Amino acid sequence: MTTAEKYVTAAYLVVLGVLLAYLVIYAFKLSRLEREVGELAELARRKKEAA
Amino acid sequence: MSTSLRNSRAVALAAATAALLLVGLALAFYWVPNAPLEGFRQRIFYIHVPVALTAYACFGWAAWKGLRLLWTREQRYDLESYTAVHMGVIFGILTLVTGSIWARTSWNTWWSWEERQLVLFLVLFLFYSAYFMLRFSVDPGPRRERMSAVYALFGVVLIPVSFLAIRLAEGLIHPVVFDSQVNTRLTASQLITFVVCFAGTLALAGSLYVNELTGKRIDARLGELREALE
Numbered sequence: 001m002t003t004a005e006k007y008v009t010a011a012y013l014v015v016l017g018v019l020l021a022y023l024v025i026y027a028f029k030l031s032r033l034e035r036e037v038g039e040l041a042e043l044a045r046r047k048k049e050a051a
Numbered sequence: 052m053s054t055s056l057r058n059s060r061a062v063a064l065a066a067a068t069a070a071l072l073l074v075g076l077a078l079a080f081y082w083v084p085n086a087p088l089e090g091f092r093q094r095i096f097y098i099h100v101p102v103a104l105t106a107y108a109c110f111g112w113a114a115w116k117g118l119r120l121l122w123t124r125e126q127r128y129d130l131e132s133y134t135a136v137h138m139g140v141i142f143g144i145l146t147l148v149t150g151s152i153w154a155r156t157s158w159n160t161w162w163s164w165e166e167r168q169l170v171l172f173l174v175l176f177l178f179y180s181a182y183f184m185l186r187f188s189v190d191p192g193p194r195r196e197r198m199s200a201v202y203a204l205f206g207v208v209l210i211p212v213s214f215l216a217i218r219l220a221e222g223l224i225h226p227v228v229f230d231s232q233v234n235t236r237l238t239a240s241q242l243i244t245f246v247v248c249f250a251g252t253l254a255l256a257g258s259l260y261v262n263e264l265t266g267k268r269i270d271a272r273l274g275e276l277r278e279a280l281e
Binding site for chain 1 (some may be wrong): 076090091092094098099102141145148255262263269273276277280
Protein backbone atom coordinates (compact mmCIF):
# COMPACT_ATOMS: atom_id res chain seq x y z
CA MET A 1 0.00 0.00 0.00
CA THR A 2 1.45 3.42 -0.99
CA THR A 3 1.57 6.43 1.36
CA ALA A 4 -1.23 8.15 -0.60
CA GLU A 5 -3.41 5.04 -0.32
CA LYS A 6 -2.80 4.91 3.45
CA TYR A 7 -3.86 8.55 3.90
CA VAL A 8 -6.96 8.17 1.71
CA THR A 9 -7.98 5.05 3.65
CA ALA A 10 -7.37 6.91 6.93
CA ALA A 11 -9.62 9.80 5.84
CA TYR A 12 -12.50 7.47 5.00
CA LEU A 13 -11.96 5.41 8.18
CA VAL A 14 -12.05 8.57 10.32
CA VAL A 15 -15.51 9.39 8.92
CA LEU A 16 -16.65 5.83 9.62
CA GLY A 17 -15.14 5.96 13.12
CA VAL A 18 -16.87 9.23 14.03
CA LEU A 19 -20.19 7.85 12.77
CA LEU A 20 -19.76 4.69 14.82
CA ALA A 21 -18.86 6.76 17.90
CA TYR A 22 -22.03 8.81 17.35
CA LEU A 23 -24.01 5.56 17.09
CA VAL A 24 -22.60 4.33 20.42
CA ILE A 25 -23.41 7.66 22.13
CA TYR A 26 -26.93 7.54 20.67
CA ALA A 27 -27.38 3.97 21.94
CA PHE A 28 -26.48 5.16 25.47
CA LYS A 29 -29.00 7.99 25.12
CA LEU A 30 -31.73 5.56 24.02
CA SER A 31 -31.07 3.28 26.98
CA ARG A 32 -31.28 6.31 29.32
CA LEU A 33 -34.62 7.31 27.76
CA GLU A 34 -35.89 3.76 28.12
CA ARG A 35 -34.90 3.73 31.80
CA GLU A 36 -36.64 7.11 32.36
CA VAL A 37 -39.83 5.87 30.68
CA GLY A 38 -39.77 2.86 33.01
CA GLU A 39 -39.31 5.10 36.07
CA LEU A 40 -42.17 7.37 34.99
CA ALA A 41 -44.45 4.39 34.33
CA GLU A 42 -43.66 3.12 37.84
CA LEU A 43 -44.34 6.59 39.29
CA ALA A 44 -47.68 6.81 37.46
CA ARG A 45 -48.65 3.31 38.69
CA ARG A 46 -47.85 4.21 42.31
CA LYS A 47 -49.84 7.46 42.04
CA LYS A 48 -52.81 5.56 40.65
CA GLU A 49 -52.65 3.04 43.50
CA ALA A 50 -52.42 5.80 46.09
CA ALA A 51 -55.40 7.69 44.62
CA MET B 52 -47.74 14.77 10.48
CA SER B 53 -48.63 11.32 11.88
CA THR B 54 -45.97 9.29 13.70
CA SER B 55 -46.18 6.34 11.26
CA LEU B 56 -45.71 8.64 8.24
CA ARG B 57 -42.76 10.33 9.97
CA ASN B 58 -41.24 6.90 10.76
CA SER B 59 -41.64 5.62 7.19
CA ARG B 60 -40.01 8.80 5.86
CA ALA B 61 -37.11 8.36 8.29
CA VAL B 62 -36.65 4.74 7.13
CA ALA B 63 -36.76 5.82 3.45
CA LEU B 64 -34.19 8.55 4.14
CA ALA B 65 -31.90 6.09 5.96
CA ALA B 66 -32.17 3.62 3.05
CA ALA B 67 -31.41 6.39 0.53
CA THR B 68 -28.42 7.46 2.66
CA ALA B 69 -26.97 3.94 2.72
CA ALA B 70 -27.49 3.49 -1.03
CA LEU B 71 -25.99 6.87 -1.98
CA LEU B 72 -22.96 6.47 0.28
CA LEU B 73 -22.24 2.95 -0.99
CA VAL B 74 -22.55 4.04 -4.64
CA GLY B 75 -20.43 7.12 -3.89
CA LEU B 76 -17.69 4.99 -2.31
CA ALA B 77 -17.74 2.55 -5.23
CA LEU B 78 -17.48 5.41 -7.73
CA ALA B 79 -14.70 7.14 -5.77
CA PHE B 80 -12.54 4.01 -5.46
CA TYR B 81 -13.35 1.94 -8.57
CA TRP B 82 -14.66 4.22 -11.29
CA VAL B 83 -13.14 7.69 -11.26
CA PRO B 84 -9.57 7.79 -12.64
CA ASN B 85 -6.61 9.25 -10.73
CA ALA B 86 -6.35 13.05 -11.00
CA PRO B 87 -3.42 14.19 -13.20
CA LEU B 88 -1.79 16.46 -10.59
CA GLU B 89 -2.90 15.00 -7.25
CA GLY B 90 -2.96 11.31 -8.17
CA PHE B 91 -4.65 8.78 -5.85
CA ARG B 92 -4.73 11.14 -2.87
CA GLN B 93 -7.26 13.35 -4.70
CA ARG B 94 -9.91 10.75 -3.69
CA ILE B 95 -10.05 12.41 -0.25
CA PHE B 96 -11.84 15.22 -2.13
CA TYR B 97 -14.96 12.98 -2.47
CA ILE B 98 -15.35 12.79 1.31
CA HIS B 99 -13.74 16.04 2.51
CA VAL B 100 -15.61 18.55 0.30
CA PRO B 101 -19.10 16.97 0.65
CA VAL B 102 -18.64 16.80 4.42
CA ALA B 103 -17.54 20.47 4.53
CA LEU B 104 -20.49 21.59 2.39
CA THR B 105 -22.83 19.53 4.56
CA ALA B 106 -21.47 21.30 7.66
CA TYR B 107 -22.26 24.65 5.99
CA ALA B 108 -25.75 23.35 5.12
CA CYS B 109 -26.37 22.30 8.74
CA PHE B 110 -25.27 25.68 10.10
CA GLY B 111 -27.42 27.40 7.46
CA TRP B 112 -30.38 25.21 8.46
CA ALA B 113 -29.79 26.10 12.13
CA ALA B 114 -29.81 29.81 11.25
CA TRP B 115 -33.01 29.40 9.22
CA LYS B 116 -34.72 27.65 12.14
CA GLY B 117 -33.42 30.38 14.45
CA LEU B 118 -34.94 33.00 12.18
CA ARG B 119 -38.23 31.10 12.15
CA LEU B 120 -38.20 31.05 15.96
CA LEU B 121 -37.63 34.80 16.18
CA TRP B 122 -40.29 35.38 13.54
CA THR B 123 -43.05 33.08 14.85
CA ARG B 124 -42.01 32.52 18.54
CA GLU B 125 -42.87 28.84 18.04
CA GLN B 126 -40.91 26.79 20.56
CA ARG B 127 -40.34 23.78 18.27
CA TYR B 128 -37.90 25.76 16.13
CA ASP B 129 -35.54 26.09 19.09
CA LEU B 130 -35.00 22.33 19.29
CA GLU B 131 -34.68 22.12 15.49
CA SER B 132 -32.06 24.88 15.39
CA TYR B 133 -30.14 23.28 18.29
CA THR B 134 -30.17 19.87 16.56
CA ALA B 135 -28.92 21.40 13.29
CA VAL B 136 -25.99 23.08 15.13
CA HIS B 137 -25.25 19.71 16.78
CA MET B 138 -25.07 18.02 13.35
CA GLY B 139 -23.05 20.91 11.90
CA VAL B 140 -20.42 20.54 14.62
CA ILE B 141 -20.12 16.79 13.97
CA PHE B 142 -19.61 17.43 10.24
CA GLY B 143 -17.27 20.29 11.12
CA ILE B 144 -15.03 17.89 13.09
CA LEU B 145 -15.02 15.52 10.11
CA THR B 146 -14.11 18.41 7.78
CA LEU B 147 -11.17 19.47 9.93
CA VAL B 148 -9.84 15.94 10.35
CA THR B 149 -10.20 14.85 6.70
CA GLY B 150 -8.80 18.22 5.59
CA SER B 151 -5.77 17.76 7.84
CA ILE B 152 -5.14 14.30 6.42
CA TRP B 153 -5.34 15.71 2.88
CA ALA B 154 -3.00 18.57 3.87
CA ARG B 155 -0.50 16.07 5.28
CA THR B 156 -0.40 14.01 2.11
CA SER B 157 -0.59 16.97 -0.28
CA TRP B 158 1.37 19.79 1.43
CA ASN B 159 3.38 17.66 3.90
CA THR B 160 1.89 19.50 6.88
CA TRP B 161 -1.17 18.81 9.05
CA TRP B 162 -2.22 22.45 9.25
CA SER B 163 -1.30 25.82 7.70
CA TRP B 164 -2.14 29.01 9.58
CA GLU B 165 -1.42 31.05 6.42
CA GLU B 166 -4.42 29.52 4.65
CA ARG B 167 -7.43 31.77 5.21
CA GLN B 168 -9.85 29.06 4.09
CA LEU B 169 -8.66 26.71 6.87
CA VAL B 170 -8.50 29.37 9.56
CA LEU B 171 -11.94 30.76 8.68
CA PHE B 172 -13.45 27.28 8.78
CA LEU B 173 -11.83 26.75 12.19
CA VAL B 174 -13.29 30.08 13.37
CA LEU B 175 -16.73 29.04 12.09
CA PHE B 176 -16.40 25.66 13.82
CA LEU B 177 -15.29 27.22 17.12
CA PHE B 178 -18.07 29.80 16.90
CA TYR B 179 -20.71 27.09 16.64
CA SER B 180 -18.96 24.96 19.28
CA ALA B 181 -19.34 27.91 21.67
CA TYR B 182 -23.12 27.79 20.94
CA PHE B 183 -23.40 24.89 23.41
CA MET B 184 -21.64 26.86 26.17
CA LEU B 185 -24.04 29.75 25.67
CA ARG B 186 -27.07 27.48 25.53
CA PHE B 187 -26.26 25.55 28.69
CA SER B 188 -25.24 28.63 30.67
CA VAL B 189 -28.78 30.05 30.47
CA ASP B 190 -31.87 28.56 32.15
CA PRO B 191 -34.37 26.92 29.78
CA GLY B 192 -37.14 29.22 28.61
CA PRO B 193 -37.98 31.89 26.02
CA ARG B 194 -34.84 33.92 26.87
CA ARG B 195 -32.53 31.00 26.11
CA GLU B 196 -34.48 30.20 22.94
CA ARG B 197 -34.10 33.75 21.64
CA MET B 198 -30.41 34.02 22.57
CA SER B 199 -29.63 30.68 20.89
CA ALA B 200 -31.56 31.71 17.78
CA VAL B 201 -29.73 35.04 17.50
CA TYR B 202 -26.36 33.29 17.99
CA ALA B 203 -27.15 30.69 15.30
CA LEU B 204 -28.20 33.51 12.98
CA PHE B 205 -25.00 35.51 13.54
CA GLY B 206 -22.82 32.51 12.74
CA VAL B 207 -24.34 32.13 9.30
CA VAL B 208 -22.57 35.35 8.24
CA LEU B 209 -19.27 33.46 8.50
CA ILE B 210 -20.38 30.83 5.97
CA PRO B 211 -20.09 32.91 2.75
CA VAL B 212 -16.88 34.48 4.08
CA SER B 213 -15.41 31.03 4.78
CA PHE B 214 -16.63 29.67 1.43
CA LEU B 215 -15.35 32.60 -0.63
CA ALA B 216 -12.07 33.01 1.27
CA ILE B 217 -10.38 30.46 -0.96
CA ARG B 218 -11.18 32.61 -4.01
CA LEU B 219 -10.36 35.92 -2.36
CA ALA B 220 -7.06 34.76 -0.85
CA GLU B 221 -3.77 35.44 -2.55
CA GLY B 222 -0.83 33.03 -2.69
CA LEU B 223 -2.93 30.12 -1.55
CA ILE B 224 -2.03 26.46 -1.71
CA HIS B 225 -5.54 25.11 -0.98
CA PRO B 226 -6.89 23.78 -4.32
CA VAL B 227 -9.83 25.48 -6.07
CA VAL B 228 -11.85 23.01 -8.13
CA PHE B 229 -15.14 24.74 -8.91
CA ASP B 230 -13.77 27.40 -11.24
CA SER B 231 -13.37 28.03 -14.95
CA GLN B 232 -9.64 27.24 -15.23
CA VAL B 233 -9.05 24.20 -17.44
CA ASN B 234 -6.20 22.70 -15.35
CA THR B 235 -8.25 22.50 -12.14
CA ARG B 236 -11.75 21.96 -13.55
CA LEU B 237 -13.49 18.68 -12.64
CA THR B 238 -13.96 16.08 -15.37
CA ALA B 239 -17.42 14.56 -15.96
CA SER B 240 -16.61 11.39 -13.96
CA GLN B 241 -15.18 13.44 -11.08
CA LEU B 242 -18.25 15.70 -11.04
CA ILE B 243 -20.69 12.75 -11.08
CA THR B 244 -18.80 11.05 -8.24
CA PHE B 245 -18.72 14.27 -6.27
CA VAL B 246 -22.47 14.87 -6.74
CA VAL B 247 -23.33 11.32 -5.59
CA CYS B 248 -21.04 11.64 -2.54
CA PHE B 249 -22.46 15.07 -1.70
CA ALA B 250 -26.03 13.75 -1.99
CA GLY B 251 -25.00 10.87 0.29
CA THR B 252 -23.52 13.10 2.99
CA LEU B 253 -26.52 15.46 2.81
CA ALA B 254 -28.86 12.47 3.20
CA LEU B 255 -26.68 11.23 6.08
CA ALA B 256 -26.94 14.60 7.80
CA GLY B 257 -30.71 14.58 7.21
CA SER B 258 -31.00 11.08 8.65
CA LEU B 259 -28.94 11.90 11.73
CA TYR B 260 -30.88 15.16 12.17
CA VAL B 261 -34.26 13.38 12.12
CA ASN B 262 -33.09 10.75 14.65
CA GLU B 263 -31.39 13.27 16.93
CA LEU B 264 -34.40 15.59 16.83
CA THR B 265 -36.72 12.72 17.73
CA GLY B 266 -34.47 11.82 20.66
CA LYS B 267 -34.34 15.41 21.89
CA ARG B 268 -38.15 15.77 21.58
CA ILE B 269 -38.72 12.57 23.57
CA ASP B 270 -36.25 13.81 26.19
CA ALA B 271 -38.09 17.15 26.49
CA ARG B 272 -41.50 15.48 26.73
CA LEU B 273 -40.27 13.05 29.38
CA GLY B 274 -39.07 16.04 31.40
CA GLU B 275 -42.53 17.63 31.15
CA LEU B 276 -44.16 14.33 32.15
CA ARG B 277 -41.84 13.97 35.15
CA GLU B 278 -42.73 17.50 36.30
CA ALA B 279 -46.45 16.72 35.98
CA LEU B 280 -46.17 13.46 37.93
CA GLU B 281 -43.92 14.65 40.78
